[in-house]
Amino acid sequence: MELDQMDLPGTMQDDGQDETKPYLTALIGWSLPAIEACTKLEKPFVVVGPPDFEHFAEKNDIRFIGWDFDRLNEGSDKLFKQLKALGAEVAVPLYEECVEWAGALNSRFRNEPRVFNRSLLLRDKGMMKRKAQIAGIKVGVFEEAHTKDDVRRFLKRVNEALLKVEGDKNDPIHVKPLDKAGSVGHRAIDDPEEIDALSDNDFPLLMESHLDGQEFSCEVFIHKGEIQFLNITEYVKLGYSNFVPASPSLEEKRPQIRQAIEQLINAFEIEYGVIHPEYFITSDGTLHFGEVAARVPGGHIFDLIERAHGFNAYQAQILCSDPNTTQEELRNFFPGEDEAEGYAGCLMVHPHRPYIQGLDVPDELEDHPYFEKHDMFTPDQGKVSERIGFGNHYGTIFFYGDDSEEMRELLQKYEKYDFYV
Amino acid sequence: MTSELTEKKVERFTDALNELDKAATFAKSMYQTDVYQEAGRMMESLDGMKTLFNYANRFDEAGVFMNGPWEDASKLQAPLVSGSLKTKGLASIIEVMSDMRMLAIAKGNADHPSVTKESAEEFLNEVMALNLDLLFPNGSEESRIEQKENAEQFDRAQRFFEFLFTQLSSASLSKTLLVEINQLTAQRPIMVKRIKSMIRTAKKLLESESPENQPEELQDYIEAVEGPTQYSKKFPNVNHYRSELKNVMEDELVEEARAFAESMQKTGIVAPQHAILLRRLNKNKPELLFEALMLTDKGKANLEEHIELVSQLIKVAIYPATAQTIYGLSKMLDRGVLSSTPVAPGLRRLVEIDIQPGVRKELFNAYEYRSGLTANSILVAGVISVLGQPLGVGQGLNPTCQSARGISLWAQHAPGYLLELIPRAARDGDIDLTFEGTAIHSKDLKGGLAPELHKELDPVSLVLVPHLDRIYNEMMTRVALRGEDGHKWVNPEFYGNWVQRGFSTVIEPITGTITDFQGYVRLFYATHHPDYNDDYELIYPNPVGIFITNVHGKLLGFHAVSILRIARVESGDYRIYFYNPNNDGSQNWGQGIEPTVNGNGELEGESSLPFHEFVSRLYAFHYNPYEQGDAFAVEDDIVERIESLAKQSWGEEYTWVAL
Secondary structure (H helix, E strand, O other): OHHHHHOOHHHHHHHHHOOOOOOEEEEEOOOHHHHHHHHHOOOOEEEEEOHHHHHHHHHOOOOEEEOOOOOOOOOHHHHHHHHHHHOEEEEEEOOHHHHHHHHHHHHHHOOOOHHHHHHHHOOOHHHHHHHHHHOOOOOOOEEEEOOHHHHHHHHHHHHHHOOOOOOOOOOOEEEEEOOOOOOOOOEEEOOHHHHHHOOHHHOOEEEEEOOOOEEEEEEEEEEOOEEEEEEEEEEEEOOOEEEEOOOHHHHOOHHHHHHHHHHHHHHHOOOOEEEEEEEEEOOOOOEEEEEEEOOOOOOOHHHHHHHHHOOOHHHHHHHHHOOOOOHHHHHHHOOOOOOOOOEEEEEEEOOOOOEEOOEOOOHHHHHOOOEEEEOOOOOOOEEOOOOOOOOOOOEEEEEEEOOHHHHHHHHHHHHOOOOEO | OOOOOOHHHHHHHHHHHHHHHHOOHHHHHHHHHHHHHHHHHHOOOHHHHHHHHOOHHHHHHHOOOOOOOOOOHHHOOHHHHHHHHHOOOHHHHHHHHHHHHHHHHHOOOOOOOOOOHHHHHHHHHHHHHHOHHHHOOOOOHHHHHHHHHOHHHHHHHHHHHHHHHHHOOHHHHHHHHHHHHHHHHHOOOOOOHHHHHHHHHHHHHHOOOOHHHOOHHHHHHHHHHHOOOHHHHHOOOHHHHHHHHOOOOHHHHHHHHHHHHHHHHHHOOOOHHHHHHHHHHHHHOHHHHHHHHOOOHHHHHHHHHOHHHHHHHHHHHOOHHHOOHHHHHHHHHHHOHHHOOOHHHHHHHHHHOOOOHHHHHHHHHHOOOOOOOOHHHHHHHHHHHHHHOHHHOOOOOOOOHHHHHHHHHHHHHOHHHHHHHHHHHHHHOOOEEEEOOEEEEHHHOOOOOHHHOOOOOOHHHHHHHHHHHHHHHHHHHHOOOOOOOOHHHHHHHHHOOOOOOEEEEOEOOOOOOEOOHHHHHHHHHHHHOOOOOOOOOOOOOEEEEEEEEOOOOOEEEEEEEEEEEEEEOOOOOEEEEEEOOOOOOOOOOOOOOOOEOOOOOOOOOOEEEEHHHHHOOEEEEEEOOOOOOOHHHOOHHHHHHHHHHHHOOHHHHOOEOOO
8 A cells, every 4th residue: 555655653753853953844735826925935835726827836846736636535645744744834825625625734734633624614605604693693594405306495584584576576696606705606596497497407506695795805814813904805796896995985994803713703703814704784784694714815906915015914824823823923924904095996807798709808998097007808709608606707807096096996997898709 | 016127026036036946956947937027017118128137148057948849949940939929928938038048148257058149149139020010010900919919928929129229230130131121022922021021121121231331232122112112212202203103204114113113023022113014004004014014035936916905903002002013923924814814804703793892891901091991992902912923822811721722723733613612702792613423612611710810811812711611620630530531532622623642741641650651652653753653743732731840840730731843953063942822031941951942942932942952851642653654763872861760750750560
């Protein structure tokens, strides 16, 4: 057995004794910005990523272990031993699929079996909601569904509870996979006929009642269970546009939000790293918890944080994931939470039409003082691929300016614009 | 943003380039996009192009091209530049940046470990020569459409060439052009529009140069286009020339005729005034026609025998707009085609037939300055060209090498048959070929390339290719499931009985592997190489398939050519002479294999390669099963040499299986 060979007592002992040797940080998932961040921190690291990247890593002298995250098996022990042998002591998860792998590794590195269980909490949206509910956090009504009938029943019962009568338009319910990132596979359903569009592969899934209110996310950098930096990202339109920091009216609620997050940290027993919870806030100021992830958030939020707050969020994540980072290092690293001088926003563009043959970026946009850059090029003409969640957008436009209302208007205005014609 | 160059744009570009420069090697891709975006904005004006070039010496080091197809400057190919420039979006931006890097190397502003100053300059000269249409766009319908559809990259490409043009030395540019013109004219293509535009460009380039720097050869070409004779030089306008000609004395008329003919035979290009002269002689001095055509004795005899028909053909088909046909006429007479019995009535029929409106429109579109020409005149002119220059038939920009090969073959060996097909297509809108006893009618077939056909074609191809292409595809479809390469059956049926029934291909059709390569090579030698094939001479062109490889020997695709003859050259080596319907100038197939079009005993329109080099690219051929020589006698080292050439080029894309 290969595992047995890895487990030679001799090698393990050698590593244990060699304490002067600097330890490695293991980046779980392939991310160039994270690799760059680790390099700039001058922290030695090893990347655990899909085997496809091996050639690139080798060419660029990046220490690399190829790993297939989708294949759950007892071989995971092998990964730990390989990393341990290299001298790794910390694992940093970068993508949704890597969270439990990093959890498993960290629980071995730190000898705390529960670290792994906690990470599983973040990977099963049903379990996550239940845990939040037990801890007294306000969540919507939710259930796990295994069949289409479950979904039909849930839609019916939620709307019954809302006292809808025959002929009223249904309030939508939301369904999403239990273990996918952010909005991948997310659908809102208000018509029972839409349920037929679900396929067997979509199950099991999580169903939730619809929550009204403004949606926002937080990016919370945590070390030793303490909040080191709390960023609030305001969503203008979920999956299309957001900006950092939040507008004054939302920032006003920061103390309340902070309290909610401390509650979350306690309930989920989170000690290290970054979390990315999403909330809804109603007009009367009630916070509803949506979900939480422990990885790099989507929507270019890390880029926006760097532009607005002036620190590299990947570096922050790596520092906070490492129990050995000192308080002083953290104090020196993070700016004050209220020191941002402007708002950094972005618009993710997906064609509004099924077939595109050109790009039209209006001069008016590029001449706007808030316009920073975009990454769109005239496409080869072709059929537009269907949007999966909010992931595969075609391009991003970045803005920066000092008025949150103007930012919001810009993002709303161009969200409707046909960049692809 | 406005298209003008602003300080802000320069600043944004510099910032992006600096960020990329600072980035670690593995992280370059994160910063490249910003550089491309800002560079694209700089390219919106000519000033921007110039400013952008100031940074070109830094592009390589900063990592602008890292991890992409443009990474290694030494591997770039000039013929591919045009395609990238015309691609939408990103590729055209990177292409411009890459060519600017080359320019920086050529000017000594940047060093490159494997590209010298000279080779960079050579590369750019070639790029320039290959993209003249962008620099001096022609007014054809087709380029107008292209411009409209791809305005963004078309403008960018044009602006770039405008910039590049000012940066290269006009003397070296014109030298490159001249080489290209020589290569193209050597093949005596029927379509000379492109050659003429190159000649005009070269002329423009050299206008500022002193006369002693003007190569004499180029002067000959310019005269061939504009008028090579005493009077045509004086009267470039055809109407002026025509009225002047009325007062010319007979001895001067002979001079005119000889000078026109000499220029035409030397360059293969005909000046429009030549047509005026020929019409005049035809009317008043038919005894001087042979001078104006510079006929061989055989041609002269053919002319005398058919003077009435020739006179009629000149009246119908020779006008300033169709002057190029005069060259075809002289070659048709030299070849003695009119003595083939069905040709004379076949030609007469074309003068009178009713041409379908659609076909008429296509023919009209092919001539810009047709001033009163009828579609019949254009068609007859086209037929004269094809009968005179069968190897000058080209496929243009269409993937229709098979059809071009067919027209060329029939023009050489079955002019009567060709003259049957043309009226069928032009008048009836249908042709039929028999495949294994069943007639296939083109009118019943959908598809083919007809709607997308690129119209820069000679009149005969314009009329026939849409039909032939559909029929060829249909035949290939019918044999698709036979488990062997379909060309085996299709070629003899499509081209006719001139094609031998024996057939061998290098690719195992079922498995797609290469099995008995050595045996295949031996069979080709035993059926084609005079040292091994019992002296059987090749009589009709052999339609063969070849692998087209690029300058690095990498497989690009399949192509159809015809082997015309095999002959020994002075060095004692055998060469294969073949017809290549794509009429390319210089070609480089990698591994030092470069087909030539002149200098190695080629006749007009032929390309040639040393025997073994040709075989190394051959993937299928026909042979006569009753005329096989001694396959066993072919030396092992020859076979092995060919095998290694094949394995290290196109062969890399295939699995080789030992028997």
